[in-house]
Amino acid sequence: MNHTDTALTEPILAIDALKKYYGKSASQTKALDGITFQVMPGEFLGIMGSSGSGKSTLLNCIASVIAPSSGSIAIGGQKLQTLKGAALAAYRGKKIGYLFQNFELLDNLTARENILLPLSLHGVREREGDKRLSQLAAYLEIHEVLDKFPAQMSGGQKQRVAAARALILSPDVILADEPTGALDSRNAKLLMEKLAGLNRDAGATILMVTHDTNAASYCRRILFIQDGVIFHELRRDYPDESGQQFYGRILKVMAQLGGGSANVL
Amino acid sequence: MFSKLVSRNSRRSRKENGLFFGSLLISIIAFYIILSLPNQDVMFFLTTMESQAVDKLLSLIPALFGAALFILFFLIYYASKFQLERRRHEFGVYLMMGMRRGRLFAMLLAEDLAGSAGALLIGLPAAFLLSELISLVTARLVGLGIIGHTMSFSPQAAGLTAAGFLLIKFAAFLILSSAISRQEIGALLVERPDGTKKQLPAPVYALAMLAGIFCLAAAYRMAISGRAWENIGVMGLTLLLGMLGTFSLFYGLRFPVSLVAAHGRSDRRLHAFNVRQIQETVVRRSGTLAVCSLLMLSALCCFGAGVAIARFYGSSQPHVLDYTFPGDERASGIAGIRETLHEHGLDASFSDLFEMKIGHIQTDRDYETVFQMEPVMTALQALPSSENRDVLLNNLSYATCPYLISLESYNALLRAAGEPLLSLQEDEAAVYMDSEWTNDSKSGMLNEILQTRPRTVLDGHDCYLTGTVQTINPVTDRSITLSFALIVPDDVFERRTGDRGSVYLDGVLSGTEDTSLMSAIAEMNKKLNATGLTYESYLQNIGRHLFYMVAASYITIYLAIIFLIIANTIIGVQFLMSQQKSNSRYRTLIRLGADSRTLRGSAKRQINWYFGIPSALAAFSSLFGVRALFSGLLPSSAAENRSEMMMISAAMIFVMCVIEYLYILAVKRSSDRYLLSLMVPRREE
Ligand SMILES: Nc1ncnc2c1ncn2[C@@H]1O[C@H](COP(=O)(O)OP(=O)(O)O)[C@@H](O)[C@H]1O
Numbered sequence A: 001m002n003h004t005d006t007a008l009t010e011p012i013l014a015i016d017a018l019k020k021y022y023g024k025s026a027s028q029t030k031a032l033d034g035i036t037f038q039v040m041p042g043e044f045l046g047i048m049g050s051s052g053s054g055k056s057t058l059l060n061c062i063a064s065v066i067a068p069s070s071g072s073i074a075i076g077g078q079k080l081q082t083l084k085g086a087a088l089a090a091y092r093g094k095k096i097g098y099l100f101q102n103f104e105l106l107d108n109l110t111a112r113e114n115i116l117l118p119l120s121l122h123g124v125r126e127r128e129g130d131k132r133l134s135q136l137a138a139y140l141e142i143h144e145v146l147d148k149f150p151a152q153m154s155g156g157q158k159q160r161v162a163a164a165r166a167l168i169l170s171p172d173v174i175l176a177d178e179p180t181g182a183l184d185s186r187n188a189k190l191l192m193e194k195l196a197g198l199n200r201d202a203g204a205t206i207l208m209v210t211h212d213t214n215a216a217s218y219c220r221r222i223l224f225i226q227d228g229v230i231f232h233e234l235r236r237d238y239p240d241e242s243g244q245q246f247y248g249r250i251l252k253v254m255a256q257l258g259g260g261s262a263n264v265l
Numbered sequence B: 001m002f003s004k005l006v007s008r009n010s011r012r013s014r015k016e017n018g019l020f021f022g023s024l025l026i027s028i029i030a031f032y033i034i035l036s037l038p039n040q041d042v043m044f045f046l047t048t049m050e051s052q053a054v055d056k057l058l059s060l061i062p063a064l065f066g067a068a069l070f071i072l073f074f075l076i077y078y079a080s081k082f083q084l085e086r087r088r089h090e091f092g093v094y095l096m097m098g099m100r101r102g103r104l105f106a107m108l109l110a111e112d113l114a115g116s117a118g119a120l121l122i123g124l125p126a127a128f129l130l131s132e133l134i135s136l137v138t139a140r141l142v143g144l145g146i147i148g149h150t151m152s153f154s155p156q157a158a159g160l161t162a163a164g165f166l167l168i169k170f171a172a173f174l175i176l177s178s179a180i181s182r183q184e185i186g187a188l189l190v191e192r193p194d195g196t197k198k199q200l201p202a203p204v205y206a207l208a209m210l211a212g213i214f215c216l217a218a219a220y221r222m223a224i225s226g227r228a229w230e231n232i233g234v235m236g237l238t239l240l241l242g243m244l245g246t247f248s249l250f251y252g253l254r255f256p257v258s259l260v261a262a263h264g265r266s267d268r269r270l271h272a273f274n275v276r277q278i279q280e281t282v283v284r285r286s287g288t289l290a291v292c293s294l295l296m297l298s299a300l301c302c303f304g305a306g307v308a309i310a311r312f313y314g315s316s317q318p319h320v321l322d323y324t325f326p327g328d329e330r331a332s333g334i335a336g337i338r339e340t341l342h343e344h345g346l347d348a349s350f351s352d353l354f355e356m357k358i359g360h361i362q363t364d365r366d367y368e369t370v371f372q373m374e375p376v377m378t379a380l381q382a383l384p385s386s387e388n389r390d391v392l393l394n395n396l397s398y399a400t401c402p403y404l405i406s407l408e409s410y411n412a413l414l415r416a417a418g419e420p421l422l423s424l425q426e427d428e429a430a431v432y433m434d435s436e437w438t439n440d441s442k443s444g445m446l447n448e449i450l451q452t453r454p455r456t457v458l459d460g461h462d463c464y465l466t467g468t469v470q471t472i473n474p475v476t477d478r479s480i481t482l483s484f485a486l487i488v489p490d491d492v493f494e495r496r497t498g499d500r501g502s503v504y505l506d507g508v509l510s511g512t513e514d515t516s517l518m519s520a521i522a523e524m525n526k527k528l529n530a531t532g533l534t535y536e537s538y539l540q541n542i543g544r545h546l547f548y549m550v551a552a553s554y555i556t557i558y559l560a561i562i563f564l565i566i567a568n569t570i571i572g573v574q575f576l577m578s579q580q581k582s583n584s585r586y587r588t589l590i591r592l593g594a595d596s597r598t599l600r601g602s603a604k605r606q607i608n609w610y611f612g613i614p615s616a617l618a619a620f621s622s623l624f625g626v627r628a629l630f631s632g633l634l635p636s637s638a639a640e641n642r643s644e645m646m647m648i649s650a651a652m653i654f655v656m657c658v659i660e661y662l663y664i665l666a667v668k669r670s671s672d673r674y675l676l677s678l679m680v681p682r683r684e685e
C-alpha cells in the first residue's frame, strides 16, 4: 500500500535549482536563475511571466533543446543530463510532446502525415497509430482537414493538428509554449477547452507557458516567474472556484508583476 | 568597418561552402586547360610533324574557349545563387538596419572580387599543375611515354583564364544581385521553402510522362537504327525528340511521385517526409533536372566515344620499322646510302638495315588485265553475305595490276618483326594487304580461300596464292599504301618488274627501349639532316594517327568531364539549397525527437533519388547515344570491333557511375555537416 502511495505522489517532472546564463560575465543574461518546482502526474500547470522573464528558456531546457548551465531536470525519476544521443532523441519524442506557438507543422506534409510523423521518427508502425489518430482527430475536430496541407488550414486547425501530433505517442508530459499566441480568441478558447478536456478526462499532464490570462485560467496551478526566478504561485481551488474567479485572481497577480513587488498576495 | 565585413564574409564563404569554392576552382582549371593546349608536349611534338592539322585544331581553341565560357557560366551562376540564397536573411537584416541598396551591392561586389581573387590565387597554380599532369599522361597514353617533358607555364593562357573567369563571374553576379536587390526586405527576412506551387490535374502529368516516354523511344529508335545519320534534318529531329522527351518525362514525374505520396504507405523511418521532400525537390525542379540529365548524357556519350575513338585510331599496325631511306633505281643508290651512314658513324645506331624491293609490273599488256584471280573472287562470292565480304569483293575487283614485293626483302622485315618467315615456290605468291584495308574478319575470309591454293594469272603465267595475308608495312612511308600486293620470289620479282622496281633501305633503331622512342628519333633526325640523305621516319606516319587520337580523345574527354562536373555540381547545389531552405522543417523534426541518424538517413535517401533519377535516365539514354555515335563516327573497318567498343563505353559508363557516386558521397557529407549543425542545441553566444 505504501508502495502505491509513493508512486502516486512521485512527481512526473522535477526541476531542481535550474540555471541558465547567457553570455560571459560582463554582459551576462540570467535567463533562469535557480528555479525549483515539480509537476505531478495529471497536473495542468501554467507558467506566466512578462516577456523576457525566461519562460521559453525554461521550456526549452525541459525539452532538451538547450542545455542548462546548472541544476537538474528529472522526468519520471530519470535525470535528463544522463541521456545522450538516441536516448535523448527518444526522450524528446516519447516522454514529451511539444506544442509550439507557431505550430511548426511541415508545410509539405498533409495533416495526417504531420500527425503520424513522430511514429515514423521513432520506428513505431504507422498502423498502430491509426486508431489513436482517428480518436484524436475526432476529439480535436480535425477530421475534415486530415488530407489537407497546412497552407489550406486555418490557424486553429493547424494548432489542433499540432496538438494531435504532440499527443499521438501518448507522452508523459505535454509542453506548450504560448500555444494560443498565434490564434484568435475563438480558436484560442476552443484549443484551451480541448487541452483542459484532455487533462480532465484522459489525465494528460500539461505544462503550458503563456502570458494570455484567458488561457492561463484553464490551468489548475500557475507559477509566475520574473527575472529567472519563481516569485509567486497560484492554485485554483478546483472545482469550487470557477474559471472566471480564477481569471480574476490571475489578473491581480499580473498587476503585481507589472509593479515588480513580489509576494504581495 | 565596411572592409572588415567584406573580408570576414568572403573568408567565411570560402570556409563554409566548399562546393562553391570548388566550382570556382573547376572553372579556372577548365579554362586554363583549354588555353594551354598549344603548350602541351604532344602538341609541341605534333606541330613539328603535322603542323597543318595541328594549326587547324589550335584554331578551334577560341571556339572551345567560348563554349566553355558559356557552359561554365551556368556552373558559376548556380553556385553563386546558392551562395547568395543562404545569406538572404543576412541581407534583409542589413537593409532593415538602414543599409542602402547601393551599399549592399557594393559590399557584395567587393566580396565577390575578393572571393574571385582568392580562387584565382589557388586555382591558377592548381590549373598549371594539372595541365602539366595531363601533358605527361597524354604523352604516356598515346604510347609515346616518351617525349622529354618540359615545364611550360603560359602567361597568356593564365591571363585569358583570369579574364574569362572574371567575366562570367561578374555576369552571374550582376544577374543574381539585381534579383536580390529587387526583393522586398520582408521577403528576404523570412526563410521559407519554395512553397506549394499550384498543381495541374494529375492526368496532365500522366500525359506529359507518356509523351516523354514516347519521344524518347522514338529518339532511341532513330539513334540505333542509324537513320539519325541520314542527314542533318533527321539528326536534328532525333536530338530534338530526345531533349523534348527528357523534359517531358521529368515534368510528368510528378504523377508517379504524387501517387506514391498519396497511397504508398510504409513504416520506413520518415517515409512520408522523404517522399514529400523528394516530390518538392525532385519534381518541382524538373527543368533543371532534365538539363542536368542531358548534360550527363552528353558527358557519357563524349567519354565513351572519345575513349573508343582513341582506342580505334591508337590500335594501328604493329611498329617494326623506324626509318626508310628511298633509294633510286640504281642499286648503287642503296650502297651509297649505307656508305653515307657509315661515314657519319650512324650505322651503329641501327640494329637492322635491310633493302626493301617493291615494284610495278612491267608489261606490254593492258593494265586492266595484268592480274586475274577469278577463283578467289568466286570463292568470296560463295561466302555468306556480309558487309566485310562485299567491301572485300569491291576492293579486290580493282586489284588488276598489283605491286610486287620481293620475298627476300619481305622476309628480312618479318625477321626484324620476329614473325615466322615465308617460303614460296617459283609459281607461288603471298598476299600483302595494308592494315588500313583489311581487318581480322576480312583477312580471315581470305586466309580460308588461300588455303585452297587458288590459281591466278599474273602477266599470262599461272601463279598460285598461298600462305596467310601479310599486313606488316614494308616501309615507314605512309604515302606508299599498298592496298593489295603480291609477295613473289626474288627472280620472279626481277623478271616481272624489270627496271620498274624501287629499292628502299629500311632501318630499325637499336636501344630505343631505354630512351624514349620520340627523343631517339628526334635526335637521329637531326643527325640525318646533316648527312643530306632523304628519309622517312616512323613518327611522321604515326603523327597523323597520333593527331586524330589526341584531338578526339582530348576534346571529347575534356568536354565529358566539364559536362559531368557541371551537371553534378548543379544537382548538388540545388539539393543543398533546398535543404537549407527547409531548415525549419528539420528543426521541427529535431524537436519531435529525430536523432541525427534518422535525419541523415532521410537526407541520404533524398540525395540518392535526387542524383539517381537524372543519372539513371542519362545512363540508359547513353546506351543508345554511344551506339549511334559509333555507327556514325567510326569507319566501317571498325565495324566488327563494335562489340568491343560497346564494352569500352560500358566500362566508361561504369567509371562515370563511380564519379557520380563520389559526388553523392560529397554532397551527403556536406548535408550531414549541415544537419549536425542543426542538431547542436542552439548556439550560446
Ligand atoms: N540564445 C540566447 N542568447 C542570449 N540571450 C538569450 C538567448 N535566448 C534568450 N536569451 C535571453 O534570456 C532571457 C529570457 O528569454 P526567454 O526565455 O526567451 O523569455 P520569454 O519568457 O519571453 O520566453 C531574455 O532576456 C533573452 O534576451
Ligand SMILES: [Mg+2]
Residues within 6 Å of the ligand: A055, A056, A057
Ligand atoms: Mg518566449
